[in-house]
Amino acid sequence: MEIASKYNPSATEDKWYKYWMDNEFFKSVPDEREPYTIVIPPPNVTGVLHMGHMLNNTIQDILIRRARMMGKNACWVPGTDHASIATEAKVVNKLKEQGIDKKQLSRDAFLDHAWDWTKEHGGIILQQLKKLGASCDWDRESFTMDKVRSDAVIKVFVDLFEKGYIYRGVRMVNWDCKALTAVSDEEVIYKEVQSKLYYLNYQIEGSDEFVTIATTRPETILGDTAVCINPNDERFTHLKGKRVLVPLINRSIPIIEDEYVDMEFGTGCLKITPAHDINDYEIGMRHNLESINIFNDNGTLSEAAELYIGEDRFDVRDKIIPALKEAGSLAKIEDYTNKVGYSERTDVVIEPKLSAQWFLKMEELAKPALEAVMSDEVEFHPKKFKNVYRHWMENVKDWCISRQLWWGHRIPVYYLSDGSYVVAENDEKALTLAKEKTGNTALTMADIKQDEDVLDTWASSWLWPLSVFDGYGEDQTEIDYYYPTNDLVTGHDIIFFWVARMIIAGYEYKGTFPFKNVYFTGMVRDKQRRKMSKSLGNSPDPLDLIAKYGADGVRVGMLLCSPAGGDLLFDENLPEQGRNFANKIWNAFRLVKGWEIDENIEQPESAKQAIAWFDAKLDQTIATMNDHFEKYRISDALMTVYTVFWQEFSSWYLEAVKPAYQKPLDAATYKATSEFFDKLLRLLHPFMPFLSEELWQALEERQEGESIMVSEMPTVKGLDASIIDKFEMLKEGVGGVRTIRKEKNIPMKDALSLSIFAGEGFTPDFNAVLCKLANLNELNMVNEKVEGAVSFMVRTSEYFVPMEGLIDVEAELEKLTKELAHQEGFLKGVMKKLGNERFVSSAPEAVVAKERQKQADAEAKIKTLTESIARLKK
RNA sequence: GGGCGAUUAGCUCAGUUGGUUUAGAGCACUUGGUUUACACCCAAGGGGUCGGGGGUUCGACUCCCUCAUCGCCCA
Structure with missing residues (x-):
């Protein structure tokens, strides 16, 4: 089978995205499984995809794909908001270009133009997110001004008014002289x-x-x-x-x-x-x-x-x-x-500016929302944002919710001729209320006049986790199943605008939190810490990056340097690193798939040993990743699998099981390797969905409709981890031999002889791997020092490579003396601790025992080194 | 002016309730490599008195105080 030596993302990405869509893998309907829900922070309809969205949505996709693979009913709801001020400004400008003045248009005529504009531009970001691999349930796409969401906003206004939270007042407001x-x-x-x-x-x-x-x-x-x-x-x-x-x-x-x-x-x-x-x-x-x-x-x-x-x-x-x-x-x-x-x-x-505006009283509403975050009922990641949140919530000001614009949800307040008003969900109810209020049954719509203003856009966004599940509608099936949602991923810059207010609305309308966890991302900046902006021209086009490095490469790049809440200094070498990683995986696959399998040959001892080790290593990796995910250390989770794939799997495991050139591989080793690869791909899938699918599909024969994205995430088997430390000793042994080869200019293809004078804790369990990776033709266990050999120490064991005539006594002495000095310095530190009465009596036993072990090890090494030096000096 | 947070290798950051070999990772850097998966690669290596000072403790990167610098939020 011919496989290209470089991974080509563009050839695979569209193919698999279509496959996932055709098989409806992103779709979620309520069932008996546990739900796992994320609502997207709705990008506004005037925007185009920028690096902040890339980071944000990459993280959401990782969380949702992982949850899906863990057997949950994963639902990621996409959508957009109507961006009252920004959109109105865009439409006004566009009309101006056409020679039309907004003032000459009726409200309805203007709104027709605004809807046209929204239909044309509104969905661009969501389309772009598909290129990133976002596994949103696209059937659920919502918009803050569609019917369901608009009804919710109006209902809430009426409800809050009736509860006495909304009032009209003349106050000093922040007036925007351009947006009016x-x-x-x-x-x-x-x-x-x-x-x-x-x-x-x-x-x-x-x-x-x-x-x-x-x-x-x-x-x-x-x-x-x-x-x-x-x-x-x-x-x-x-x-x-x-x-x-x-x-x-x-x-x-x-x-x-x-x-x-x-x-x-x-x-x-x-x-x-x-x-x-x-x-x-x-x-x-x-x-x-x-x-x-x-x-x-x-x-x-x-x-x-x-x-x-x-x-x-x-x-x-x-x-x-x-x-x-x-x-x-x-x-x-x-x-x-x-x-x-x-x-x-x-x-x-x-x-x-002094003006009459509508306000929402915040003090009472904020109380349960403040308590929820302080008690970790809603958890912030990172925790430091709790303080920021508390400070704002404890000093919360009333929210000016009216805007002197047309594009948005029109305030459902109707004025009577005497200046009094009624508040109602629609014209009909308003008229009825007006008749009741005045006792005049002859009133018509012509006698009442609806407020000209619209509501702040955030007055619809704050209901988002409720309204996307039609939480204010007749049928409560969806909201009962999906609410509260699990995780919210957003920038810390909108903690007050949006996050705090959603929590407030959640408690007011459902009596509980809208999401369990909030993951605050940092701001994406350039290398010089400047914010990315159009005017500076320092923001790359995300779609260009995807074209250049592949969606998986960009996703990995975004995450490699993005601790929660910290700023992310973007540089093109990050997606490049992601692309290189994709290529590494691709080539590991090429190696494994390139092997010829022979059912009849016996499994080599070295392969058995390597398999036993990597099985445990992988188990430990899964446990570590689980722990990282639980604590929302997502870039750490990626770094874990990155290192294991590259260092442990590729550089150690595959080298250990690799058959000699043009020789076949035994079936047992192939099977184990293939299973390891399968698991690694699953662990990688949430981060690199396209590449992992491409390789998973090619690893084995798959049926139509199968996909890694709906396969099971590997779980921890609970294997004995002590083998991992023993293997580390083997690595040190191989490293020691490699160093000698380098010092003496001995090429890898020349086999060497090695003798080991075992110290405490030495294990022969990986001797076969040692012979293979160090290229030894002879491995002897000895009980005394070997003459005429270059030596090195692995913990308390001494390794000898016989090397008649090639030994540079001066260099050996220098090396050993340096090592001796280091050990003596170290022992001195340990002895200082152990010599301290108060340390021995007040430190926990385990800590003291550890120090004694350090002492014993150091003393053994010093003894060995001293003897070797004496011998060389003879 | 009020509050919050930070300061660890050239850069970006970990360091999980104070004790795992006198501090770790990724990138960058240096040296060597035409090994038949990968130069988008392999192997090896250098580099930090953990911002300064003081204190608590048997023991501090980790806790407290103070100074300096920077960042963010709010007025």
Whole structure:
């Protein structure tokens, strides 16, 4: 059978993905088996696949494939979210390109365009995930705005309103002047910027004196309604009760006193602009100040500003400074570094703005969700995120859930002509409620008007683990079976946006957690620790990587350096390493499949020994991997099987059983080897689904409809592990001989003779393997030192390779002396411990015994080395 | 300004309730290799006073304090 010397992923990946789909292996329906469920963090419809998705979904696929092989009913639900702000922005831009202004369209006409856009672009990421091998149940694909999910969102709004958790209030919100909507606190990103601190003089009314205030936003003076001092500040005692004039517009405003003012900062005098700063707003409330809103929604100045009407807020800042200077109001300008909030969506500076919005009260709802995480009912991996979570939950703020947009779930609030309102799931119910409320049975839909705004996208995502199983529908079969889900895999950057809120919703609506475990991935960065971004151009296209290194190679690459929660520094040498590993497996398979099998020849002793060892080694490997998976150390689990396949299986086992060139292999050894290979492929399958399927199908004759992905994951047999340590001794022996060959320039093909003076713990169990791998023509067990030989030690046994005339006495002496010094140093450390009364009396017995064993071993080695040195010196 | 976390080999990280041969892995590096599975390979090797200082302990990479540096979250 001819097999190419290099693995070619592109030839196999599409073939097996289609095979899996055709056989419906990804599909899950409730049955009597234990369910294992993951809901995908829904990528938003405007996105394209990036490295973060690759990492995230690779991990989910590993977990789900493993669970499936462990006999569970594995269900991975895919889907997307509608990304209210981002999608609306995309659609508005697209319409603009076509010469259409959103304002000219009706709500329904705009939504038609948005749906068209979503249908065209929405599923791209999910299609790309198939290339990665994602084994999602595609029949379950959900969208936050489809019928089932939308109904859930509206039902929940009505329910929370009826429970008294939702209220409408005029508050200071984070206003996005580009998207023209409020955004939540979580959607504001604070960045440190170099700015200026402007010192401005305000003339005291009826006097030539003035006070100086410091501000970073001089344009907001037009909205000032007070100047504030600290009542304890003696510098300003004389100002109490006076009034000052706002520069340029000469508005008379009071000087008020409030302890909020930091006497150390700036001049100790603070201007108060209640409409445009959250702290000023609170001070304004305390002192009954007027709020003057000087901005329009798009960030230009309004009529209320009196000056610069219609001009952009940043242009005004540039213009007002010369004007203030000319008016003699500018005292000085200093450089200043401060943090400014930017919109996560549009990257424009957030403008604090007073407006009427809908809020969700969080305090009560958050309690069970906080408790659940602190008590590990929901487990975070890594644990350190528990602290972050607690801090947020204990200080949780009410959630601003309304957005001034059209694309999303329209708020089910209906206003009556008198300004009162009713809340209902649909028009019909709203009308009924309105009639009840007013006692006017003649009301029609024309008399009530639904709120124009939509809900925050996260107000639908937070229901995701419930809504994808139609948790708010009539038929509860699915939710009863799949909920709670098992694992959630997501980036730690959305712990508040999404994870915390899902946990809250889970407890509120099902009385229990939405998922048992949360695995937080790190952020994918480039080698220089920069975030991957389009503008930097430092993010590779995942599909290009797959084409270059194969999906399995990329999956392995993503995982090789991704401890939970830590940042992942991506570099192309990672998928390259993954590809190399795939090729290693491919070639090991090529070797095994290339052997000719002879039923009649006897199994060599060396093969028997190697099989006994690798059987135990594999058993231990499975146990180690299980342990890693239980603790969500997924990259460690991969590293375990990586090392075992490459080092133990390929470099030791296969070399030990490999027949001589062009000689056949006995049937028993082939059978054992084939079984080992089969198990290794199964262990590898969750990480490398395509290659493992390709080889598993070729390893034996398989029936149509068979697949490694639905085969059983190997389990621990509980074999005696002591053989593994004995084999390590054999490796040291082989290594010793190899070193001698290298030092003496003896090629591998020249057979050598070896004598072993056995020390404590020596085992002859692997002598046959030793002869084969060290290429020995003679192996003698001796009871005394061998003259005229090069020697080395394996633990307390001494190995001799006779080498008449080739011995470099000086070099041997140097080697032995160095080793002796090391052993003596080591013994000294051990003796120091054992010489300490308090160590011997207070350390556990086992620890002391271990030290005594170290002492005995070291003394035996020192004795041997001393004798050998003396002999050489003769 | 408040809080959290980190600092171990050139790089990225393990180190699992303080005791397994005076610290481990992967990558990178050095040396040697046309062995008939694989150069996307094989064999061997170098490299760290575990950020600094102090303390607790018979014993500290591991626990406590402190300083320094960095990162993240929140205001």
